[in-house]
Amino acid sequence: MPGLKPPFSKADHYKGDLESAVQLLEYGDFQCPHCGAAHPMLKKIEKRFGSRMLFIFRHFPLSELHPYAKIAAIASEAAARQGSFWEIFDLIFENQSRLNREMLLGLAKSLHLNLKKFQTDLEDPALAEKVESDFESGILSGVNGTPSFYINGEKYNGPYTFESLSLAVDQAIEDSSRSV
């Protein structure tokens, strides 16, 4: 069974408690409609598990299929440089249907980011490389489409429904408490 390569590190985008029992990691694409549909479901999962779960996101843009996937990923990295990764992450998915470059600039503006820096960062090859390296880690980890989820480093192959995913997270919490 494919596992996460490399494992989670603090270089990843994460939110929640680092000490929590469960790590739920998503490989996603900002223009993928399935990821867009999963977004509100994931919000519910976060709410349900609170501090018991760490949520992690890695980029997996299918650029040939989704022309704005990569620029959106880079824009989220540019926002991360200004401490607003998760804010723009939510906004991009919530406004996915009108995703384009102008819209991303508008989101940066609405978050009161330094627009000049944001625009310069959009062209920074280091950010494109960050996105590429996430993509490569996804390939090596056996990502086969988006969204792909990993629970404590193991690929989750069930459906992307609240019921099914929260059951799997529950199970992982139970497993970790048993092994302690």
Place this chain on the structure above:
Amino acid sequence: MLGTNIAAPDFTLHATPDQKFSLSELKGKNVILAFYPADWSPVCGDQMSLYNEMHRFFNKYNAEILGISVDGKWCHAAFREARKLHFTLLADFEPKGAIAKKYGVYNEKEGRSERALFVLDDEGIIRWSYLSPVGINPGADGILEALELISRKK
């Protein structure tokens, strides 16, 4: 299903409505043969779209990927255009599934090929193969591991 360390059977199939393509044309390159059930799989980020994002990785290993299904050449042409696929799709159409049968990955009951992967080295020897469970897109990690092993043996 054909095993490893044997020569991959050669074949000639339509790659476009007016062009035929033979496996032997790729001697000197590593080859990934991706048998799949059908064009127009409804999921986003399906298997072929995933491989389409991977030319950078395949180039690194001097490898070329070929998709093969029992769909006809016109169907493949429309599918390639719709999904903007950059690699060759071969039509194992007439006689239906003949090549999938040669490789031992034809599903008689469903009348289509299984989802199966073969990685051949630059001399056309099968070095890795994988039969994916029904309905599960195998991703590409196994392919890259196989290519890495081939490149290390050189």
